[in-house]
Amino acid sequence: MAAESDGSRPRLAAARALAAVLDQGRALDGVLEQELSRLSQARDRALARRLAHAVLRSWPALDALLGRLINRRPARRERLVWFILAVGLAELRQGREPAPAVVHAAVAATAAAGLARLKGLSNAVLRGYLRRKTELEHDLGDNPVLRWGYPRWFIDLVRRDWPDHWQDLLDAGNQPPPLTLRVNRRHWTRDQAQAALAAAGIDAGVVPGLPDALMLDQRAAVSALPGFSDGGLSVQDAAAQLAVEHLALTAGQRVLDACAAPGGKAAHILERADVALTAVDVDAERLARVADNFKRLGLTGQLQLGDATRPEDWWDGRLFDRILLDAPCSASGVIRRHPDVRWLRQPADIGVLADLQARMLDALWPLLAPGGILVYATCSVLADENQHQARAFLERHDDAETINHDQLPGLDREPGRQVLPGTLAMDGFYHLAVRRLPPGCGRASRSSGPD
Numbered sequence: 295m296a297a298e299s300d301g302s303r304p305r306l307a308a309a310r311a312l313a314a315v316l317d318q319g320r321a322l323d324g325v326l327e328q329e330l331s332r333l334s335q336a337r338d339r340a341l342a343r344r345l346a347h348a349v350l351r352s353w354p355a356l357d358a359l360l361g362r363l364i365n366r367r368p369a370r371r372e373r374l375v376w377f378i379l380a381v382g383l384a385e386l387r388q389g390r391e392p393a394p395a396v397v398h399a400a401v402a403a404t405a406a407a408g409l410a411r412l413k414g415l416s417n418a419v420l421r422g423y424l425r426r427k428t429e430l431e432h433d434l435g436d437n438p439v440l441r442w443g444y445p446r447w448f449i450d451l452v453r454r455d456w457p458d459h460w461q462d463l464l465d466a467g468n469q470p471p472p473l474t475l476r477v478n479r480r481h482w483t484r485d486q487a488q489a490a491l492a493a494a495g496i497d498a499g500v501v502p503g504l505p506d507a508l509m510l511d512q513r514a515a516v517s518a519l520p521g522f523s524d525g526g527l528s529v530q531d532a533a534a535q536l537a538v539e540h541l542a543l544t545a546g547q548r549v550l551d552a553c554a555a556p557g558g559k560a561a562h563i564l565e566r567a568d569v570a571l572t573a574v575d576v577d578a579e580r581l582a583r584v585a586d587n588f589k590r591l592g593l594t595g596q597l598q599l600g601d602a603t604r605p606e607d608w609w610d611g612r613l614f615d616r617i618l619l620d621a622p623c624s625a626s627g628v629i630r631r632h633p634d635v636r637w638l639r640q641p642a643d644i645g646v647l648a649d650l651q652a653r654m655l656d657a658l659w660p661l662l663a664p665g666g667i668l669v670y671a672t673c674s675v676l677a678d679e680n681q682h683q684a685r686a687f688l689e690r691h692d693d694a695e696t697i698n699h700d701q702l703p704g705l706d707r708e709p710g711r712q713v714l715p716g717t718l719a720m721d722g723f724y725h726l727a728v729r730r731l732p733p734g735c736g737r738a739s740r741s742s743g744p745d
C-alpha cells in the first residue's frame with residue numbers, strides 16, 4: 295500500500311503531535327502516545343518521536359525559515375502543512391535521509407493530511423530550501439533564540455543563573471539523552487545485570503558515585519531487556535538515582551515520599567533498604583502508576599492520595615525518619631528528555647512553582663523526627679527553585695542543619711548540590727539534604743557529614 299511505504303505516516307504523526315503542543319499547549323508525551331498508537335511499525339514510531347523532538351529543539355529556526363520560504367501563512371484549516379514542512383526542514387537540516395526521499399515523504403504527508411491541494415507548495419518549499427540553503431541558514435545569524443531553540447525568557451534566566459555555563463547548558467538540553475537503568479538490588483547485583491545485558495549484546499557502563507545505575511549508549515526496547523519484565527531493571531536517569539544516596543537510608547526507618555508518582559524514587563528507596571514507606575501524591579491517576587511500578591518490582595509501600603501542602607488531611611501523626619520532597623518544578627533540567635517543556639512553560643510559572651515548593655517544605659518539615667533527614671530535590675537548573683529556595687528554607691527554620699555530600703556528583707550550590715544536564719551524561723537535578731536538630735538546639739553554624 296502506498297501509504298505504508300511512502301514515509302508519510304510517521305511524518306504526519308509527528309506533525310500532528312507538534313500542532314497539539316505548539317498550537318494547543320498540550321504536553322508532548324500524551325499526544326505522541328496517541329499518535330504513535332496508530333503506527334504499526336516500531337521503526338515508524340521511533341522516527342515520528344525523533345522528528346517531533348528534533349522540531350521542538352529547533353522550532354524558532356524552522357519557523358523563521360518557513361516564514362522566509364512561504365509568502366503567505368496558511369489559513370487555520372491548512373495549518374498542519376506548516377508542521378509537516380517543519381518536520382521536512384528538520385530532516386533536511388539533519389541530513390540523515392536522502393533529500394529527495396524527505397521531500398517525497400513530506401509531499402505524501404501533505405496529501406495524507408487531506409491537504410492534497412498543497413502538495414505543490416510542500417514540494418516547492420522544501421526544494422526552495424535545498425536550493426537556497428546556504429543563504430537562508432546564514433541569514434538566521436547568531437540570535438541565541440534561533441541558534442539554541444529556546445524562548446528568550448528562558449535563555450535570559452539560564453544566563454543569569456549560570457553566567458559561566460549557560461551555553462553548555464542550552465547545548466546539553468538539545469542532546470538526545472542516554473538510556474539509563476536502575477538495577478533492583480533486591481533482584482540481583484549490578485554486575486549480574488551488566489553481564490546479562492552483555493550476553494544480550496548490549497553494552498552498559500557504570501556511572502561513578504551511582505551504585506545502582508547502568509548507562510546504555512544504544513537505544514533498546516526496554517521491555518525486552520533481560521530482567522526487565524520480572525522487576526530486575528527500571529528506567530531512571532542517573533541524577534534521579536542520587537536522591538537515595540542523599541537520604542542515607544537504614545533498615546527500620548519510617549520514610550515519606552511526599553510527591554511520589556510515578557514512583558521511580560519511591561521504588562528505589564524500597565529496593566535499597568527495608569523501610570516502611572508512605573508514598574503520597576495529589577494525583578490519583580499518577581498514584582496508580584506507583585502501584586503498577588511497585589507490583590512489577592515486587593515492592594510494598596503504603597500509597598496515600600494527598601496534598602503535600604496539607605498533611606493534616608492524611609498524616610497519622612507519627613514522625614518520619616526520612617522525608618523525600620521531589621517537588622513539582624520547571625523541569626528545566628530534563629529538557630533534553632522533554633523538549634516540549636521549553637514551549638509549554640511560561641515565565642510566570644517559575645514564581646508559582648517556587649511558592650508551591652516553599653509551602654510544601656514548610657508543611658512537611660514538622661513531620662520529620664529530630665535527627666531525621668529531609669531531602670529536597672528538583673529536576674531544575676533555576677536558582678529560584680534550587681539554591682534560593684534552599685537558603686530561604688534554612689532562614690525560616692533554625693532547627694535545620696545542612697548535610698554535606700561533597701563525595702556525590704555535582705557542583706556545590708550552597709546549601710545543596712547541582713548536577714547540570716550533561717554532567718556524566720546525567721539529567722539536571724538539585725538536591726538539598728537537611729537534618730532536623732532536636733528541640734531547643736538551634737542551628738550549629740557548621741555543616742556535618744551523614745550519619
Ligand SMILES: C[S@@+](CC[C@H](N)C(=O)[O-])C[C@H]1O[C@@H](n2cnc3c(N)ncnc32)[C@H](O)[C@@H]1O
Nearest residue numbers: 553554555556557558559575576577601602620
Ligand atoms: C517530580 S514529580 C515526582 C516524581 C517521582 N518522585 C518519581 O521519582 O517518580 C512531582 C509529583 O508531584 C505531584 N504533586 C504536585 N503537587 C502536589 C501536591 N500538592 N501534593 C502532593 N503531590 C503533588 C505531581 O502529581 C507529581 O507526581
